[in-house]
Amino acid sequence: MGMDDALLRRLTVPTATDHVLLDVDAVRQPLTGIGRYALMLARGLSAELDAEALQLLRGGHPVSLGQMERGLASGSAGRVARIAARLPFRPILRRAYLQWVGMQSRTLLARRAEQGYLLHTPNYLGLDYPGRTLITLHDLSYCHYPECHPPERVRWMNECLPSRIEQAVGLITDAESVRQEVIATYGVAPDKVTAIPLGVEPEFHPREAADLDPVLARYRLASGGYLLSVATLEPRKNLERLLDAHERLPVSLQSAWPLVLAGGRGWSNARLLERLQAAEASGRVRRLGYVAEDDLPALYAGARAFALPSLYEGFGLPLLEAMASGIPALASDRGSLPEVAGDGALLVDALDVTAMSVALERLLTDAPLRARLVAAARARAATYTWARCVSETRNAYRRCPW
Template sequence: MRIGVDLGHCTAAYGGIGRYVEELTRALLAQRVSAAGPDEFVLFTGDDEPAWLSAAVAGPGPGRAGPRPRAETRHARAAHATLRANLFLGPRLAGLGIRVFHAPDTLGFPLTSARGVARVVTVHDLIPLLLPETVTRRHRWIRGVMLSCAVRWADRLIADSEATARDLADRFPEAADKTRVVHLGVDPRFAPATGEAVAAVRRDLGLPSDYLLYAGVISPVKNLEHLIEAYAILLKEDREIPLLVIAGRRGWLADGIMRRAHEVGLGGSVRFCGFVPDEALPALLTGASAFLFPSRYEGFGLPVLEAMACGTPVLAGNRASLPEIAGGAAVLVDPEDPAGIADGIRSLLLDSGRRARLAQQGIAQARRFRWEETARRTMAVYREAAEQTAPR
């Protein structure tokens, strides 16, 4: 079977979606050939081909493991994801012999396709519909339109979590029969880092030995304003509380979040350290006293699992997918209650035994999520979509 996958979202600018595209593609290309014979992947890249792609396409090298799927790359002009999908990808699919096309995000869904080309799209979340105030008006509009189109015309929808699948079915009842849940995985490089690595990242970022960490995009849906208010409550009680470190790129409507730290009088007690490269994240996570992620909504919540994999105790919001992904290995709090968030952080800081238990439980929980399994289940969705659209 010849499968097309759009890699246009495979950049750091796409945050978690970019990570999803990269890790899923690596895992798909690392599969063993099935009994039905080798699959072929056509990977559509933009103007800047990802640095990791050539090695992934080349395979594991001679003498290692068994045969793998074949893969080729095709350049497709970079543009807004929706224009790219409909002007430069959709019209080419049938001519390239594509049997299944996977859009890893709804913005890249091709609205039209030749007969015989099955379309699969991943729905990561419904934030623009459920929390419209957390995104820009333009983004809310185009996301809503493209999601509606995907629900109507896609042959299969992949949801990152049971929670996202439920939200999708609640909003679009017609989506229930075509939605399949495929959890994401955790890259093996997320593991407890050495003391030397932790010391190096602290030195590079100018951090003290004790710190509380949030890592992810800075945007309203992540609930950082309430996290900052919770931290202000704790700081009034104890001026020796560890520094709050907020790491990540600026997303939509980030200015108000950064102003909030000054409005509540925190000043230098909160450190915004900007984007942290992927290679430094395991050490940054390992060195934290706790990872704080009281998000209002997540379609999956990959940062939670990455922190767990590094042996860091986690506090997370009790909404959407986070209880499903945390699996009892995190302190869960109401994201709309700053006092409750403060209580959760306090309970972690005051109970070293609980932190140790959560660290071990978190490592075990993170091991349940593997990109190899994500690839296997995604391939099953491809085959189901192809079978449904096969000529009769």
């Protein structure tokens, strides 16, 4: 009596459930939030699993943790990753790139699938893998706010993601709110989706002004002398309304605490860039562009306050970093931000500029409120660790069916 192929495969693959392929294509400069997530998973999993149990893939090919980190430090992520980074986002180009990578690594992927490895794709869509896959879905903004994305990206996600979600044996989200959205939007069984919060690194903590000066001086900033927002310049971050709210503050407050924006150039932002250029001439707004990772902890800790009034976030890592840094924070009452903030941030309606301006003034000037928010924020931020994220991710791997 013969066995069917599925049963035979289960009897011949490794019995350990921690045999994982982790796609680290997103770990490249400039390092985005998803890139940081993949980086911290790679570091944490590498510390717990041996080279046989965990294999990192970049461009479909194996890469060691050391090679990945050296590439990140030097700004060189390898030939294949450099090609991908230069491609404009077009569905036909993205599909061609993934097909090319798949052809280059077909033998390796087929062998790993036969050996029972689980492929974890931490960035929505990735390699075409013949074995079991687990996908991290960071948010569904392309569904809820398609006008905030380039049309090509929305079309790509709508065309490709539903079938990948159906084929995957497991899904991860960064927040419970997004988990519920995935279940409702795609009709996914609740036990297939796990919410695993991100973490914050120990480098993000309160600092003395004297310790901040070497970094802040490079940006012509003074400790406690600015209102900070860390966000890509794109519509979903709601920066135009933040600019409106800041402009409604008394002139004395605008001058004392100019709005400082740190983040990449983004997309669909021609109107915002025009406004920022005019506002910068007044000295009440500053654009820093993309800030090096090593400078971010000092930039947070040196701010008078922090604001992230996004229309939607799947987690909101900058908010958590600000909370850990000991500065009072404002966030919108939408998406996952209330879930992350708890009682550690001042929440406002993302569409109400007047309410946002009033909240900013309180955040900058109300000493008892500031002290209460900082204490609550630091206590809450302490519960979000990358060690917890890695541990719960390993548990999610173990729950994936064969």
